[in-house]
Amino acid sequence: xxxxxxxxxxxxxIELEHSLLEANAKIxxxxxxxxxxxxxxxxxxxxxxxxxKTTLITRLVEKLKDRIGVAVFNGDATTSTDGDxxxxxxxPIVQIATINGCHLDANACAKIDLDKVGLIFIENxxxxxxxxxxxxxxKARVVVVSVTEGPYMVRKHPHMFLGAQLVVINKIELAETMxxxxxxxxxxxxxxxxxxRVIPTSCKTGAGLDDVAMAILAV
Numbered sequence: 001x002x003x004x005x006x007x008x009x010x011x012x013x014i015e016l017e018h019s020l021l022e023a024n025a026k027i028x029x030x031x032x033x034x035x036x037x038x039x040x041x042x043x044x045x046x047x048x049x050x051x052x053k054t055t056l057i058t059r060l061v062e063k064l065k066d067r068i069g070v071a072v073f074n075g076d077a078t079t080s081t082d083g084d085x086x087x088x089x090x091x092p093i094v095q096i097a098t099i100n101g102c103h104l105d106a107n108a109c110a111k112i113d114l115d116k117v118g119l120i121f122i123e124n125x126x127x128x129x130x131x132x133x134x135x136x137x138x139k140a141r142v143v144v145v146s147v148t149e150g151p152y153m154v155r156k157h158p159h160m161f162l163g164a165q166l167v168v169i170n171k172i173e174l175a176e177t178m179x180x181x182x183x184x185x186x187x188x189x190x191x192x193x194x195x196x197r198v199i200p201t202s203c204k205t206g207a208g209l210d211d212v213a214m215a216i217l218a219v
Contacts, residue, residue, distance in 0.1 A: 021134070031137025035114070041219055042120040044136050046160060047144035048153075049126030052170040055203040056144060056212070057121050061091055063213045068118040075125045092117070119216070128157040140165040140219045147171050147180040154188035161189055166215055167198045173205055 035042055047053045054074075061070055071092040074083035087093045094112055112120070122138060124131045135141075143164040145153045148171055154161060161167060167189050175182050186198045197215065201208035 025135065028135040028137040032139070035120070035137060035139070038114040038117075040114060040117055040120060041140075041216075042122060042136070042138040043216055043219065044122045044124055044131075044138035044141045045144060046124045046128070046131045046141060046164075047126065047146075048128050048149060051126075051144045051146040051149065052203055053123050053126070053144050056168065056170060056201065056209075057123055058086055059203050059206075059209050060121065060213055060216065061086055061089060063209065064119065064217070065089065065091055068217075069116050070119045070121065071112050071117045073112075073120065073122045075123055128153070128160050131160075140216075142166045142168060142216075144168045144170055145185065147175045147178050147182065147185070150178075151180050151184060154185055154192070158192050161192050161196065164193075164196060165219070166212075167196060168208075168212060169198060169200045171202060171204075172200045172207065173202045 031042075045053050045057060057072060061072065064070055071094070072083065072086050073094045073096060074086070075096045083093045083095050092112060120138075122136055124136075128143075141164045143160055143166075145167070147169065169182055169185050172182055182200050186200075189196055189198050199208050199211050199215065201212060203209070
């Protein structure tokens with residue numbers, strides 16, 4: 001234990017980030033071990049607000065729920081709006097109200113009956129910075145970016161992509177309208193991590209969704 005004594009007129013700022021990250025990493029490791037014992041694959045979806053994470057997960061649930069037991073953890077600042085349509089499909093969902101938090105932490109992964117689940121989708125909070133530092137114990141991390149976010153999203157957030165196993169470039173039906181090159185976004189990803197798989201998708205037309213589902217089942 002480190003004791004710090006301050007005189008009445010002194011104020012100390014104590015940086016807790018390192019110990020918080022260590023504590024989260026330990027819980028994440030325990031989560032992963034527990035999921036592995038139950039034969040469960042957890043997939044962490046990360047992306048900015050508006051990238052289409054919720055719709056993508058909803059479409060994947062529709063495709064996979066009759067093939068494998070699926071559950072969803074949905075992180076939202078205050079509401080259950082994103083999770084309600086998934087719950088309506090009869091899929092177990094854990095709603096996590098993060099209030100002012102900018103990420104989920106590994107404690108979020110210990111709230112479900114694991115005996116009835118083979119696949120867990122975790123919708124992380126809408127943020128491309130904080131979630132990169134807080135692993136949850138998932139087997140793979142998917143970064144979702146939308147062409148509506150502009151042409152520089154990959155270059156602006158390299159750390160997020162370096163820790164991912166799959167990148168989804170979403171809303172490709174709007175690429176021409178937004179004057180954003182999907183090919184250039186893919187090129188930016190591969191400059192960071194040459195072997196990282198990138199799948200362009202459109203939840204509106206269905207393009208690429210089967211490829212994402214197959215990639216997840218192959219994890």
